[in-house]
Amino acid sequence: MSDSRHFSSDSETSTEVWIRVALDVPVEGPFDYRGPQDVVVGDRVIVSFGRRKMIGLVVELPSTPGCDPSLVKHVESVLKDIPALSASWLKFARFAADYYQRPLGEVVMPALPVALRSLSAYQGKRSAGGPVARLDQRRAPKLKPTEPSAPPSLNDAQQHAVQVIGDSLGFQAFLLYGVTGSGKTEVYLHAAAQTLARGKRVLMLVPEINLTPQFEQSLRARLEPVAGVGGVAVLHSALSDGERLRAWLRAQRGEARVVLGTRLSIFAPMDDIGLIVVDEEHDPSYKQQDGLRYSARDLAVWRGHDLGIPVVLGSATPSLESWVHAEKGNYKRLDLPARAREVNLPSVRLVDTRRLKMEHGLSVQLLDAMRTRLANREQVLIFLNRRGYAPALHCTSCGWVSQCPRCTTFTVLHRMTPGRHQLHCHHCGFQQRVPQACPDCGDQDMQPIGRGTQRIEEHLGMLFPEARVARIDADSTRKKGSAQALFASVHAGEVDILVGTQMVAKGHDFANLGLVGVLNADAMLFSQDFRAPERLFAQLMQVAGRAGRHTGHGEVIVQTGYPEQSVYQALLKHDYSGFARHTMNEREAAMLPPFSHQALLSAEARELNVALDFLQAARDAAHTLLVAQQTEAVITLYDPVPLRIVRVDNMCRAQLLVEATHRPALQSLLRHWMSALNEHPDLRRVRWQLEVDPLEI
């Protein structure tokens, strides 16, 4: 270590050092301070920033400050209540910040539990030594040794997969491509046990909704015999701040040898990881939709690469990105071609709704099949990806339609308590009582248009009065724990008909579910987003995969007005690879991702023109950079365009797409472009943000 970074301050006799601190502020940092010699990189410090005091993370001890030394302030204090975050963790965070073009502080600070980054936890009479000390004084909740459970013996395909993963030395990304019900979970568990037995730790990511107490329980039961009691820590967004802090500390202190969590756990503070698993790797919930818009799946691959360890991405319907990596040989594909319980995949039927008279949106075919299954004491799942009672309300005499005053969208009719309805905007949260009469003509005959899950639930209650009907969607699961309670009652056989949105589509291993009915899937067919067919197909395959998992006599009925569409034709044959090949060819011909790389600059302002003008100026600035860097041949700048739903919460939105055939060229452009936009005074009048690898266009 060079001595030059120590200096004697004029006023004090002690030796101090320069400290570079990352703060969660939207300004490019990090920021320089001075402080005591015992500070190390990875410590947290309390500093004053502008008029505020805040907690930041020490990311560097530079030999000289980046500005006039006489202006550099002292840190207020150094927090030593947790071990310093490691160099390898910081390297990972730095990569994420660079790649997604955000200040480092916006990556590292939100990755910490709230208590470790909020000043109030350290100040005031009741702070008592800070949140960590307080937590350590409290008695930890009793760790129950879970009843160990014996694994089933693996089939050949599972065994092969586990062995290949175990044999891999150093970094290797695996795509575990296994049909629905093929037993991917068993492969993860065996690979995890293998890793633990070698003294390494395991990070396992799952989509939020799949992290049920049942799954957690079975994971503990299987892995605690190897990881030790309490060796599994769980991190997800429904935890209280205290629970989250406790789990995070267990990971950082090395007590937890397995971390199971959702998206954000990719930033878990562990170093000696030997395996990273990403279950349902295609799931859109791995993408953070605000702030640092990262893909936890993509970061998992980078982290695994950096640590030199295997990464397992599992899915029955892999993202096209991962599929193409496997085709090119970058990822190694491991196939589980059949269901683990040696049962058939469900049969799929398309019901052409153009020629049918429907009863409350349900075809005779579907209703008949439901009757048969219910008589047979099997469960039925009705999938409709639209919550609420009806997508809109309209006046039958003048044609008025319920519209959000703040957005260019319809407000959705919701049934609150029986008989009472409200109109809700799903974009800005606006809510109002249903008007007594049409606001335009005064007529009282207003009718719902279309159907959402609530209305279907109501119809089914009337059509099948004997059946127990339950609904799982964002509305019915708002209260903490309610989703888990609902799923538990389905598993316990207390529900005959389950109505649900995509929340019910994935992951769940329903033992007694015989029939899946899909309503209104066509809504996603004609989206402008080039990924819409891929998303629709994945969703349909996943929801179809819930049928007949244990019996093998499952059936899926899809109501559609477009049965000839390739999405449905591929679904009939459970033909993921055919669909992927077809889609891949289309993408390659159009040079769309994964054959090119995209970034999306979006802007919003009160007036659409202001947003569009900003994007046009930003486009001009990017063009200048392209010319200077001579990268016009590999980077395309599209014209700024308004979003389809142009106004949300009274802000008008527009976007500008950048597409490149060469990723490093794109990254370099984005770096220079962002600093140009940050510094340009004319370009500060709108709210804007950049998204790298956007999932939705």
Ligand SMILES: Nc1ncnc2c1ncn2[C@@H]1O[C@H](COP(=O)(O)OP(=O)(O)OP(=O)(O)O)[C@@H](O)[C@H]1O
């Ligand atoms: N080797 C095995 N022998 C018998 N049953 C097995 C075996 N492996 C897994 N199973 C069972 O098969 C069922 C499906 O397994 P699992 O839920 O892991 O499938 P999956 O591949 O994750 O499916 P999906 O992609 O649909 O979520 C479970 O009930 C599981 O207990």
Ligand SMILES: [Zn+2]
């Ligand atoms: Zn609105």
